Amino acid sequence: MLEPDSIDATAAALQAQAYLPSRELATAAFLALRLKRPLLLEGAPGTGKTAIAAALAAALGRPLIRLQCYEGLDLAAAAYEWNYARQMLEIRLAQAQDRQRTADDLFARRFLIERPLLQALTATPAPVLLIDELDRADAPFEAFLLEFLSDFQVTVPEFGTITAAEPPIVVLTSNRSREIHDAVKRRCLYHWVDFPDAARELAIVRARLPGIAEALAAQVVAFVQGLRRLDLYKLPGLAETLDWSRALVELNAVSLDPATVQSTLGVLLKYQDDIARVQGSEAARLLAELREAARA
Known part of the structure; x- marks a missing residue:
């Protein structure tokens, strides 16, 4: 599929994949595609940052390559490493045949093992590259990313520079557990992904779970x-809304009641302190507000 030629077309392409972006996010995605710039998405966990990369890949018919970041991530896992076992085999074979192997022979392209960043530069067609949860990686890893994000290339000291024939579509995400360096941000278009408002969240639930009862979706x-207005340790994100909705459908629930909420809060909330706070009177208050709104 050709890249969308407008913000509305970008939004429609994402909506066709059951991803309903805000107007601002659709604008950021459109500009990232048109300007060939990486897109950095920050926001609370569970707000749909990761999902947009999969939706873009499906909408554009591109492969999706994912680099999951973590503490201690290095070049060998993120970009490339040399196939030392094969190099040693070549050396021993040369010795057996009484031949010499030069450094150029041993550091040829065939010995290079491609990891996600290098795969993104060499794949055809150009893929969507998701660099997920960059804030989990160590700060020095960001320094290595600068060349990649600026010029879509990776320099291998023993081999040379490998540049993408066609730049990949790069989406970076961060849950902001630490600040991303300004040098990275300058190379990206930036968008903060917030929790959706009620109308958009309801539309997303309907799109992702077309069989859910209308009344139940609205109550969920x-x-x-209502929970997001409380002072909880971890507010439920869109991902938790969808998980809870699926759980309620599996339980054949048609509406929310105290017993159902009590028994399924662990799907929605992930910390015991939050569950303990919501159970009982707080849940009853929220359910009462739902009934009051329904009568209004």
């Missing part, structure tokens, strides 16, 4: 929106 969204 209203309940989750």
